[in-house]
Amino acid sequence: MKTTQFNINQIVRSNVLGLKPYSSARDEYVSDGSEMIFLDANENPFENGVNRYPDPLQRNLKQVLAEQKGTTVKNMLLGNGSDEVLDLIFRAFCEPKVDTIITLPPTYGMYKVLANINNIKEKEVLLTNDFEPDVDKILSAVTSTTKIIFLCSPNNPTGNSFSEEKMIRILENFGGLVVIDEAYIDFSDQKSWIQQINTYPNLVVTQTLSKAYGLAGIRLGICYASEEIITILNKIKPPYNVNELTQQKALERVTNQAQVQKEVSKILEERTILFNELTQISFVEEVYHSDTNFILAKVDDANTRYDQLLKEGIVIRNRSTQPLCENTLRFTVGTAEENKKLIKILKTL
Numbered sequence: 001m002k003t004t005q006f007n008i009n010q011i012v013r014s015n016v017l018g019l020k021p022y023s024s025a026r027d028e029y030v031s032d033g034s035e036m037i038f039l040d041a042n043e044n045p046f047e048n049g050v051n052r053y054p055d056p057l058q059r060n061l062k063q064v065l066a067e068q069k070g071t072t073v074k075n076m077l078l079g080n081g082s083d084e085v086l087d088l089i090f091r092a093f094c095e096p097k098v099d100t101i102i103t104l105p106p107t108y109g110m111y112k113v114l115a116n117i118n119n120i121k122e123k124e125v126l127l128t129n130d131f132e133p134d135v136d137k138i139l140s141a142v143t144s145t146t147k148i149i150f151l152c153s154p155n156n157p158t159g160n161s162f163s164e165e166k167m168i169r170i171l172e173n174f175g176g177l178v179v180i181d182e183a184y185i186d187f188s189d190q191k192s193w194i195q196q197i198n199t200y201p202n203l204v205v206t207q208t209l210s211k212a213y214g215l216a217g218i219r220l221g222i223c224y225a226s227e228e229i230i231t232i233l234n235k236i237k238p239p240y241n242v243n244e245l246t247q248q249k250a251l252e253r254v255t256n257q258a259q260v261q262k263e264v265s266k267i268l269e270e271r272t273i274l275f276n277e278l279t280q281i282s283f284v285e286e287v288y289h290s291d292t293n294f295i296l297a298k299v300d301d302a303n304t305r306y307d308q309l310l311k312e313g314i315v316i317r318n319r320s321t322q323p324l325c326e327n328t329l330r331f332t333v334g335t336a337e338e339n340k341k342l343i344k345i346l347k348t349l
Contacts, residue, residue: 082221
């Protein structure tokens with residue numbers, strides 16, 4: 001039972017609430033597969049596979065994803081990467097120079113960037129020392145202008161999933177949007193929160209095809225939320241924000257679940273090997289549990305170790321500038337050969 005009443009009309013920007021979205025040619029006529037002569041959108045008529053505008057609502061791709069995720073097309077929005085999805089959420093619900101958001105560092109840096117771009121004040125409530133949300137401090141930081149709380153779970157750069165109980169407390173006691181970023185959910189044993197969007201009307205879940213699906217280059221992000229929230233976001237999204245090639249490649253990949261799961265399983269196997277090997281490296285002080293395709297490790301001197309690996313042709317991420325992450329390095333799980341080379345070099349340093 002929710003303890004805080006959620007009213008979407010009270011948190012959406014007034015100008016967006018009254019906005020009439022642009023209606024494109026492909027909105028007004030939706031093909032049923034019949035052989036038609038299209039003279040409605042001022043396109044080049046010579047067929048080359050991409051001379052026509054793409055489906056603005058990505059219906060075929062959404063249908064497959066909806067069936068796989070146990071939800072409906074009406075509960076989905078696709079974007080040009082998760083970054084566009086997150087930006088649309090800011091633009092729909094946060095009034096520039098007025099509203100605020102809450103983030104939980106160390107976390108994904110794009111929340112701060114988007115807040116700055118949209119002229120929204122960001123309040124930071126640090127995670128606890130074991131990288132969990134401090135719920136009491138989060139709720140204490142909420143004011144009448146707080147519109148969104150961002151929860152990255154599994155979290156980047158720490159790699160852990162947040163406590164379900166803590167996340168439920170936030171959902172039930174905050175009257176704004178709670179965005180749960182699940183970019184790494186496919187590498188975790190935790191269940192996705194997608195199945196809870198009908199339970200919590202203020203819940204927004206974002207996922208991506210960039211990680212487990214190996215499609216970072218095509219830029220495809222997904223938002224799952226109530227039909228009310230999706231309707232608002234569809235009002236302001238660009239009419240053709242997901243191009244035809246992206247839709248085709250994404251559809252090809254998501255319908256090949258066997259290959260995706262094979263790759264995920266291999267990454268998980270390699271993650272275990274890499275985790276165990278890192279614990280044996282002399283200058284590694286702590287290796288943190290991971291529900292993702294990367295591992296965060298605390299070392300004696302992150303700057304030195306980063307430079308040493310770079311000279312050996314291996315690029316990792318130095319996360320030492322992040323709160324609670326002093327002298328930490330983030331290792332993405334590579335192929336078996338890449339991981340072996342990494343470990344071999346680490347043992348020589």
